[in-house]
Amino acid sequence: MKKHLARFLGTLVSLTPLLMVGPAAGSDVEVHGFVSQGYAKSEDKNQYPIGDSGGYGSLNFNDYAINVSKQITPKLRAGMQIVALDRGTYGKNSLQVDWAYGDYRYQDWLGVRVGKIKIPLGLYNASRDNDYVRNSILLPQGLYTEYYRDLTNSIKGAGVYGNTPVGSLGKISYELNIGSIPINEDSALGKAMGATAMGSTNFSTNYKLDWETPISGLKVAVSGLHSTWTGTSSWVPILPATNWEMDPWNRKVYSLEYTLDDLIVTFEYGQEDFDVDYGDGSPIQKWRSDSWYLSGVYRVNNWFEVGSYYNQYYVDRNHRDGKNFADYFYYNTSNMKQHDFALTLRFDPMEDLSVKLEGHMIEGNGLNWLVDLAGQNENWHLFLAKATYIF
Amino acid sequence: MFKQWFHVQRGQQLLTQAAALLVTLLFSALPTLVAAEYTLIANKSVATNSLSKSDTRSIFLGDKTLWKDGTVITFVILESSPTHESFLKDIVRKTPSQFNRYWKKMLFTGKASTPKSFDDINSLTKYISNNHGAVGYVPGGITDSSVKIIMVK
Missing domain, CATH: 1.20.5 (Single alpha-helices involved in coiled-coils or other helix-helix interfaces)
Incomplete structure (x- = not known):
């Protein structure tokens, strides 16, 4: 971990001369980044989202990123971003290419991107690594599950995008991406699956449609991600590894955001459907989960903002009481849901620095699947603090 | 009584x-x-004399990048000023912090560069007068013969 971090900081230092040249000064190459350090304190039996956040809590909760981009011609730009994040049991500050693509904007209604492209899914997925650009530290987990980050982060392939006014009906923007999503066995998902090999997803499609309605401040969006993927797991170390397959794996998110001056109200609803073939002759398992949340963020003044959300997640949307937990090899009904009430206080002592404090009251543990579900408390709490500097 | x-x-x-x-x-x-709180100004090469509020908003959100004749639009902002605040509120329908975060999101997902920003009116006006397709805003009432005024309808 220290080796990776040292390399990352070395890169930052070597780029310092470039950082001195701001974009307004006429530099062709832009260099930006952020440094974010957090603290997480959960409970001994419900450690989340950091594996060692029980007891006195954990500082293994950080995100670093640096990006370089250049406007090559008025219509062509290219860039890439490297990130390193630590979540205790995974991440471990290893460097990864977050996005890297060329972007040719032919017209406002049509642009083309080729490379590794961030996945727009819901209102926040594409910018989920950057703590600075939102109010909460932890996004509503039912839709932006921390452990799914690698699976929904970026797609290697190509995409088209654009926007067009639609007269008195407002404006429509779209994005469509195709390719494959790199995931590996060291990700949170890989660890949860006991994976020894994962690789990339097969052919995947991702879309997002935004409608800026004629009602001032009201935005509506629909987005989706459709894929299939396979992996190899050693469920029991002494037994031979088995190959499993997720086919299909689909996510859809419906979003609504209303802005009235300093107040932003957001509602999102999402569904996740996937079928798992464990490759051991057992019946194909069908997962049909859903989640929704309602959030409000109010900017009080230049340096203070308060926000809150309430999020519900159900493992099986057709059996919200969770009494069929045994079908999922779970232990009780609390494993079948997660309801989360969060409150965030955000302070901006300087324009490029944010400091946040956040509390969560959580019922159920359906998303806390990196810790043994058998012994977890049904009602638990989580406290987070995070400071982010952006440049 | x-x-x-x-x-x-x-x-x-x-x-x-x-x-x-x-x-x-x-x-x-x-x-x-x-x-009178702001005036939209542009490089003299810009053929447009007036813009709708909606088009002006699209320019400052990076959605409209070309003038009608195909010239690339470069917009600039007058940061940390009452003009900036009133322009954003009236045209872009965002507060300065919402506008700032919007562009940070664009920047950190690779979709755009940060908007060019200026602290003083003279530098902003000079930039606009020297760059084809450039557009920006200054406090209302300020006139400069090196740039043209665009009406916002």
Whole structure:
């Protein structure tokens, strides 16, 4: 971990001369980044989202990123971003290419991107690594599950995008991406699956449609991600590894955001459907989960903002009481849901620095699947603090 | 007693009339004040003389990147000023912090560069006058023959 971090900081230092040249000064190459350090304190039996956040809590909760981009011609730009994040049991500050693509904007209604492209899914997925650009530290987990980050982060392939006014009906923007999503066995998902090999997803499609309605401040969006993927797991170390397959794996998110001056109200609803073939002759398992949340963020003044959300997640949307937990090899009904009430206080002592404090009251543990579900408390709490500097 | 009552009544009447006059003056002056808070200016090569609020908003959100003749639009902002705040509120329908975060999101997902920003009017005007397709805003009432004014309808 220290080796990776040292390399990352070395890169930052070597780029310092470039950082001195701001974009307004006429530099062709832009260099930006952020440094974010957090603290997480959960409970001994419900450690989340950091594996060692029980007891006195954990500082293994950080995100670093640096990006370089250049406007090559008025219509062509290219860039890439490297990130390193630590979540205790995974991440471990290893460097990864977050996005890297060329972007040719032919017209406002049509642009083309080729490379590794961030996945727009819901209102926040594409910018989920950057703590600075939102109010909460932890996004509503039912839709932006921390452990799914690698699976929904970026797609290697190509995409088209654009926007067009639609007269008195407002404006429509779209994005469509195709390719494959790199995931590996060291990700949170890989660890949860006991994976020894994962690789990339097969052919995947991702879309997002935004409608800026004629009602001032009201935005509506629909987005989706459709894929299939396979992996190899050693469920029991002494037994031979088995190959499993997720086919299909689909996510859809419906979003609504209303802005009235300093107040932003957001509602999102999402569904996740996937079928798992464990490759051991057992019946194909069908997962049909859903989640929704309602959030409000109010900017009080230049340096203070308060926000809150309430999020519900159900493992099986057709059996919200969770009494069929045994079908999922779970232990009780609390494993079948997660309801989360969060409150965030955000302070901006300087324009490029944010400091946040956040509390969560959580019922159920359906998303806390990196810790043994058998012994977890049904009602638990989580406290987070995070400071982010952006440049 | 009657005289005292008459004076009170007369006083209240005068107060009501004064308040009504003040409200009338405020409301009649308001459009002028708001309209005078900023002026949209552009490089003289820009063929457009007027823009809708919606198109102006699209420019400053990076959705409209080309003028009608195909020239690339470069927009600039006058940061940390009352003009910036009133322009964002009236045209872009965002607060300065919402605008800042919007562009940080664009930057950190690789979709755009940060908008060019200036602290003073002279530098901003000079940049616009020297760059084809450039557009920005200055406080209302400020005129400079090196740039053209674009009406926002």
